[in-house]
Amino acid sequence: MLKELIDKFYLDREKGKEREQTRFYVTDAGKCARAVFFKFKKAPRGEMEARVLRMFEHGDYIHRLILSTLFSLGLVRASEINVPTQQIISGRADAILTWENELYVLDIKSINSFLFKNLLQPKEENLDQIQLYLHFFNIQKGILLYVNKDTQELKEFVVISDRARAEKLLQDLQALKTKIDGNVIPARLADFPSNKECQFCQFREICGQASANEMSWSEFKKKLSSQRPLL
Numbered sequence: 001m002l003k004e005l006i007d008k009f010y011l012d013r014e015k016g017k018e019r020e021q022t023r024f025y026v027t028d029a030g031k032c033a034r035a036v037f038f039k040f041k042k043a044p045r046g047e048m049e050a051r052v053l054r055m056f057e058h059g060d061y062i063h064r065l066i067l068s069t070l071f072s073l074g075l076v077r078a079s080e081i082n083v084p085t086q087q088i089i090s091g092r093a094d095a096i097l098t099w100e101n102e103l104y105v106l107d108i109k110s111i112n113s114f115l116f117k118n119l120l121q122p123k124e125e126n127l128d129q130i131q132l133y134l135h136f137f138n139i140q141k142g143i144l145l146y147v148n149k150d151t152q153e154l155k156e157f158v159v160i161s162d163r164a165r166a167e168k169l170l171q172d173l174q175a176l177k178t179k180i181d182g183n184v185i186p187a188r189l190a191d192f193p194s195n196k197e198c199q200f201c202q203f204r205e206i207c208g209q210a211s212a213n214e215m216s217w218s219e220f221k222k223k224l225s226s227q228r229p230l231l
């Protein structure tokens with residue numbers, strides 16, 4: 001009874017958020033290019049579970065709790081700051097902190113106990129994201145703060161700005177933008193479908209129907225339309 005109502009609330013709200021994507025998000029950096037392409041093209045995707053949407057919302061609450069503590073400690077110089085407007089990418093850093101007269105970009109990540117226990121260094125995709133924030137805010141240091149959402153334990157990693165890494169990420173996004181504009185579906189990940197990203201990918205089903213290499217989006221849409229009237 002309540003479960004169905006609550007699930008429906010989350011799923012309906014998620015549908016209401018769907019809109020045309022015209023710029024990359026910082027969270028797209030370092031992700032599978034094909035998955036990002038499909039997202040831009042609003043390709044048919046597996047429905048997100050209401051349970052997962054609730055987990056995302058729970059993660060947002062944890063972020064706010066941490067931020068409120070940092071505000072109380074007087075460390076927060078600004079919170080929820082958008083990256084400066086430019087053509088390619090948009091995103092919002094959790095906070096910029098001041099600690100011992102130095103500025104830090106803060107990115108908070110909530111993860112489960114299993115990942116938390118095995119986390120000896122920052123996840124590569126999180127490093128990609130914080131490098132872009134450091135690049136756009138022109139700040140030399142960042143902190144990746146991981147919260148174990150099951151136990152509320154914390155782990156932190158200081159990250160130093162790596163201009164070459166940020167520039168490479170931006171070049172890759174620019175190359176992907178050319179493919180998006182030219183309707184060329186990027187190649188699959190080489191280790192599809194065993195790659196961890198594929199296991200949680202909403203486009204796994206249609207990805208398996210496209211060829212492994214680059215292919216024309218127009219041709220693939222025709223193939224999909226002949227199977228289901230979605231596009």
Ligand code: SF4
Binds near residue numbers: 034193
């Ligand atoms: S299933 Fe894997 S290769 Fe295919 S789009 Fe998703 S992440 Fe990329």
